[in-house]
Amino acid sequence: MRLPISNFAARPSTVWLGPRSLCSALNSRTGLLTLAISAVLLVVGARAGGPADLAREIDTLVDQHLAEMGATPAARTSDAEFLRRIRLDLTGRIPTLAEVEAFLASEEPQKRIALVEKLLTSPEHARQMQRMLDVWLMRRRPNKHVPQPQWEQYLFDAARANRPWDELTRELLRADGAESAPRPAARFLLDRELKTEETVRDIGRVFLGRDLQCAQCHDHPSFGDYLQRHYHGIAAFLNRAYLFKDPATKLTVIGEKAEGEVKFTSVFTSEQGMVAPRILDLPELFDPPVEDPQGLYVQKPDKKTRGEPTHSRRAMLASAVTDPRNDAFRMNIANRLWAAMMGRGLIEPLDMIHEDSENLHPQLLQRLADDLHQHGYDMRRTLHAITLTDAYQRRSTAAETDPLAAAVMKPLTPEQLAVAALIATGVERRYVEAAKAKLPPQPAWDPDTLQPPLEMSPTAAEQQRRWRLEAEVTKATAGEVAAFAKVFISGNETGAFDATASQALFFRNGAKLTAWLTPRQGSLCERLLAHEQDLSVAVREAYLSIYSRPPTKSEASLAVDFIQGFESDRLAGLQALVRAMLCSAEFRLNH
Amino acid sequence: MGATATAGFGPLLSVARAGELKRKQTQILQVFLQGGVSQFESWDPKPGTELGGPFRAIPTSVPGIHVCELLPYTAQQMHLLSLVRSINLKTNDHGVGMRFMEKGRKNGNFPYFGAVASRYLGEANPPLPGFAHISTRGLSEDTAGFLEAQHAELKLEGFQAPANLEAPAGVAAASQSRMERLRRQLNEQFGKDRSKSLIDAYDASFQQAGQLMSRRQMFEKQSAHDLVRYGSHPFGRNCILARTLLEQGVTCVKVTHHGYDTHAENFNFHIEQLGEFDRTFATLLGDLEDRGMLEHTLVIVYSEFGRTPKINHRYGRDHWGASFSVAMGGKGIQPGAVVGATNAKGTEVADREVDAGHLFHTYLQAAGVDSMADHDVEGKSIPIGDPATSAIKELLV
Numbered sequence: 001m002r003l004p005i006s007n008f009a010a011r012p013s014t015v016w017l018g019p020r021s022l023c024s025a026l027n028s029r030t031g032l033l034t035l036a037i038s039a040v041l042l043v044v045g046a047r048a049g050g051p052a053d054l055a056r057e058i059d060t061l062v063d064q065h066l067a068e069m070g071a072t073p074a075a076r077t078s079d080a081e082f083l084r085r086i087r088l089d090l091t092g093r094i095p096t097l098a099e100v101e102a103f104l105a106s107e108e109p110q111k112r113i114a115l116v117e118k119l120l121t122s123p124e125h126a127r128q129m130q131r132m133l134d135v136w137l138m139r140r141r142p143n144k145h146v147p148q149p150q151w152e153q154y155l156f157d158a159a160r161a162n163r164p165w166d167e168l169t170r171e172l173l174r175a176d177g178a179e180s181a182p183r184p185a186a187r188f189l190l191d192r193e194l195k196t197e198e199t200v201r202d203i204g205r206v207f208l209g210r211d212l213q214c215a216q217c218h219d220h221p222s223f224g225d226y227l228q229r230h231y232h233g234i235a236a237f238l239n240r241a242y243l244f245k246d247p248a249t250k251l252t253v254i255g256e257k258a259e260g261e262v263k264f265t266s267v268f269t270s271e272q273g274m275v276a277p278r279i280l281d282l283p284e285l286f287d288p289p290v291e292d293p294q295g296l297y298v299q300k301p302d303k304k305t306r307g308e309p310t311h312s313r314r315a316m317l318a319s320a321v322t323d324p325r326n327d328a329f330r331m332n333i334a335n336r337l338w339a340a341m342m343g344r345g346l347i348e349p350l351d352m353i354h355e356d357s358e359n360l361h362p363q364l365l366q367r368l369a370d371d372l373h374q375h376g377y378d379m380r381r382t383l384h385a386i387t388l389t390d391a392y393q394r395r396s397t398a399a400e401t402d403p404l405a406a407a408v409m410k411p412l413t414p415e416q417l418a419v420a421a422l423i424a425t426g427v428e429r430r431y432v433e434a435a436k437a438k439l440p441p442q443p444a445w446d447p448d449t450l451q452p453p454l455e456m457s458p459t460a461a462e463q464q465r466r467w468r469l470e471a472e473v474t475k476a477t478a479g480e481v482a483a484f485a486k487v488f489i490s491g492n493e494t495g496a497f498d499a500t501a502s503q504a505l506f507f508r509n510g511a512k513l514t515a516w517l518t519p520r521q522g523s524l525c526e527r528l529l530a531h532e533q534d535l536s537v538a539v540r541e542a543y544l545s546i547y548s549r550p551p552t553k554s555e556a557s558l559a560v561d562f563i564q565g566f567e568s569d570r571l572a573g574l575q576a577l578v579r580a581m582l583c584s585a586e587f588r589l590n591h
Numbered sequence: 592m593g594a595t596a597t598a599g600f601g602p603l604l605s606v607a608r609a610g611e612l613k614r615k616q617t618q619i620l621q622v623f624l625q626g627g628v629s630q631f632e633s634w635d636p637k638p639g640t641e642l643g644g645p646f647r648a649i650p651t652s653v654p655g656i657h658v659c660e661l662l663p664y665t666a667q668q669m670h671l672l673s674l675v676r677s678i679n680l681k682t683n684d685h686g687v688g689m690r691f692m693e694k695g696r697k698n699g700n701f702p703y704f705g706a707v708a709s710r711y712l713g714e715a716n717p718p719l720p721g722f723a724h725i726s727t728r729g730l731s732e733d734t735a736g737f738l739e740a741q742h743a744e745l746k747l748e749g750f751q752a753p754a755n756l757e758a759p760a761g762v763a764a765a766s767q768s769r770m771e772r773l774r775r776q777l778n779e780q781f782g783k784d785r786s787k788s789l790i791d792a793y794d795a796s797f798q799q800a801g802q803l804m805s806r807r808q809m810f811e812k813q814s815a816h817d818l819v820r821y822g823s824h825p826f827g828r829n830c831i832l833a834r835t836l837l838e839q840g841v842t843c844v845k846v847t848h849h850g851y852d853t854h855a856e857n858f859n860f861h862i863e864q865l866g867e868f869d870r871t872f873a874t875l876l877g878d879l880e881d882r883g884m885l886e887h888t889l890v891i892v893y894s895e896f897g898r899t900p901k902i903n904h905r906y907g908r909d910h911w912g913a914s915f916s917v918a919m920g921g922k923g924i925q926p927g928a929v930v931g932a933t934n935a936k937g938t939e940v941a942d943r944e945v946d947a948g949h950l951f952h953t954y955l956q957a958a959g960v961d962s963m964a965d966h967d968v969e970g971k972s973i974p975i976g977d978p979a980t981s982a983i984k985e986l987l988v
Contacts, residue, residue: 197698213698213699217979267979349971352971396785397784397785398784398785398786398787409785409786409789411789497739497740497788497789497792497793499740499741499792499793499795499796500720500740500741500743500745500796500799501719501720501745501753501796501799501800501803502745502746502753502754502755503796504796504797504799504800505753505754505755505756505800505803505804506754506755507797508755508758508797508800509755509756509757509758509759509804510754510755511755511759514759555780558776562769562773565769566766566769572762572766576762576766576769576770576773577773579770580770580771580773580774580777581777583770583774583797584774584777584778584781585777585778585781585782585789585790585793585794586777586778586781588793589789589790589793591781591785
């Protein structure tokens with residue numbers, strides 16, 4: 001159900017506007033009152049141009065498109081469906097049993113809006129963004145020059161501070177691993193060892209949405225706008241840079257020479273070209289004229305020191321990629337954020353945007369891209385807006401008519417799957433309790449500054465505790481998550497669904513799940529076994545824990561019959577039920 | 592010339608097996624000699640030359656073709672094989688060479704040959720995984736590239752059963768099948784009003800898992816008779832398993848024989864290594880032929896590169912991608928042929944230079960896949976084989 005537009009505009013997004021009665025009034029159908037209140041809110045200036053407004057614009061555009069296509073949008077998600085989806089999308093986790101029950105029981109009419117806001121500022125969201133950025137940027141390649149924990153912390157901090165994408169991009173491309181930025185930022189270039197093929201290819205894919213690999217040796221045979229000079233134009237920013245192992249620090253850093261050009265020859269036409277640094281079709285960036293050959297270097301390269309030229313081509317790369325004239329930069333990030341939430345980019349594949357790409361909604365993509373640009377590449381704002389839309393909150397029913405008419409199912413990422421299994425089986429709770437016991441009730445000192453807090457409000461103290469608790473639990477479960485996720489990680493880069501026999505065997509027979517299904521220390525199977533006298537209660541708890549929803553009547557009776565099929569061996573029946581549910585598509589997919 | 596060597600029996604056999612053949616899908620057997628087998632000590636001997644090493648060349652079942660004396664059994668099956676002696680990969684790096692040989696491309700996230708075979712030669716939802724790799728060590732490679740993960744290799748640690756093949760202790764078979772039935776019911780319920788592709792793909796992986804579990808005797812018993820014929824060493828047992836997997840319908844079976852990286856004591860090591868390889872491989876090849884499987888099975892024996900002509904001071908040969916050989920035979924391959932040649936000393940390719948891109952096209956076209964066509968993957972059209980190379984036509988039937 002769509003709310004009337006006037007109501008939608010007035011949805012509070014970060015400012016709490018009043019008592020519950022006011023919010024209920026907003027939802028009432030007494031038009032005059034609604035209008036009056038809306039007017040008041042607008043006068044107050046409640047977030048005009050905020051995420052809610054953008055959400056409304058998105059819905060208008062999507063609805064227009066669906067009307068043109070004659071497509072009927074799928075129904076709105078149930079609260080349980082929404083809760084599981086938003087939890088996975090924003091925080092990489094399924095909700096806990098307690099959370100499901102509380103959310104379903106809440107009669108707060110704006111509870112979805114409130115939940116989105118709560119999640120977006122949670123440590124779990126920063127964790128999910130860290131993992132997403134990691135895969136975007138590094139595609140799960142092994143660490144060479146920057147250890148993974150440092151890299152993860154760097155991304156986590158960036159996500160926590162909601163650092164703008166353009167700023168982050170510049171830092172990643174400018175970092176030399178020595179001094180100009182936090183060392184982990186240099187991982188993007190260092191761990192690709194500045195190899196032209198990998199580096200140029202991934203700069204194209206990650207920041208421009210264009211996999212220019214095929215344009216390395218010739219203009220792309222089928223995409224008119226993937227040209228050899230585009231590939232080599234990016235290469236020209238980097239061809240003077242080299243890896244340098246500093247004999248003093250033993251660290252590998254990036255040095256650069258002051259000379260060197262990029263030439264290329266087409267293997268098809270044998271045409272030759274030479275290109276100065278350039279991003280796609282933006283103008284070439286020529287070196288300044290050299291008046292004094294002695295002035296070429298700030299630091300001349302030799303065996304003991306890395307070279308630092310006066311004019312650094314590499315340093316220009318960062319600003320060239322994020323140049324406002326480079327439309328590809330904003331289109332790419334808009335398309336990626338849309339895909340992260342909606343399960344499919346407006347253009348697919350995400351790294352093959354070209355002039356003839358099939359675009360589900362060009363106007364919408366442009367709007368999202370421009371909004372990102374206008375709002376300083378605030379990714380959280382975009383995610384916030386998308387998750388508020390009706391388009392996002394639709395059910396994942398089959399929609400033959402139009403890909404935008406229903407939600408697209410997303411396979412859980414390896415980490416999401418591992419964490420979901422930990423939560424569902426009740427094993428994570430053990431780690432949470434242990435971590436809580438370890439944390440002092442009040443923070444003795446600030447973990448960032450290592451200073452005692454001068455004055456800290458109870459709310460701030462609670463906030464800090466939450467962030468520390470999340471960090472502790474993540475650290476404590478890291479081994480379990482990594483061992484589980486390993487089975488599900490593949491190099492498939494299309495985002496296509498991975499399902500192999502080895503993975504199925506792991507789910508069906510693996511020792512890890514078997515251990516997690518042992519009834520002990522408050523695990524799911526222990527709790528279910530406590531209800532062996534009333535199996536319908538046990539089945540309900542299993543459904544809430546694993547599927548994040550209550551069973552329907554027929555599902556409940558099917559499950560009860562199933563357990564009874566194991567006769568007196570209640571535990572075996574319950575474990576088999578839990579295992580079958582964990583092995584099912586409903587658990588494997590974000591739907 | 593090899594074609595005439597076998598022509599005598601050809602018509603009779605093919606009439607007898609025509610019906611059977613129609614039902615048989617094309618399959619692949621890859622034997623990967625990891626580390627880089629020496630071409631001098633195997634397919635391209637240069638006896639009596641400066642860099643040729645101490646071994647002699649012996650005649651084979653194909654008049655005119657000689658191989659190194661370390662391959663006496665394989666020499667007797669030469670009429671089933673052909674050789675390419677003119678491969679130049681322009682790399683001496685294990686990883687680069689291996690991926691080039693597997694993917695037909697030097698760079699990029701392309702699928703391995705086995706994954707491509709699984710996608711184009713296998714059934715839509717095969718009961719068993721389409722690509723199995725038997726190896727006793729080595730890291731897991733990303734073999735599916737941009738193809739669906741179901742085409743990735745199922746890595747088998749030697750002839751051991753794959754991980755998690757046994758039901759958890761104490762879970763009875765009846766409970767297993769009940770659980771499996773419930774899982775399917777849950778999927779049906781969930782899939783009622785949803786699009787089927789993801790759910791079906793997920794379901795298929797569990798069905799494959801179930802098939803592997805119910806056929807786990809594949810990994811249990813190997814007959815004493817076979818162990819005598821193949822050898823009871825790991826490579827022998829792995830090859831028995833490879834035959835079984837092919838018989839069970841796995842589209843592509845790859846067996847890795849480790850240990851050819853002979854930087855020191857090249858000659859002693861090749862006596863040992865090829866001593867293991869030769870009889871085992873010849874037995875396997877003979878079995879495939881005897882069982883009528885060779886007509887629909889392409890057999891490939893390859894390495895990531897060859898070894899240097901130069902013999903180093905430790906009597907070793909080092910990495911050499913500039914002129915080495917592979918052997919292939921079976922489905923779609925003209926038997927008993929030799930393509931390309933190295934110069935007299937074996938220091939460079941003298942005729943018909945090819946690289947792994949040509950081989951990739953050749954294998955696929957022999958198997959009946961149009962390697963010049965495109966993969967259609969999630970909206971991308973990607974040439975299956977490298978468009979800059981093409982098949983070695985003279986090897987194709």
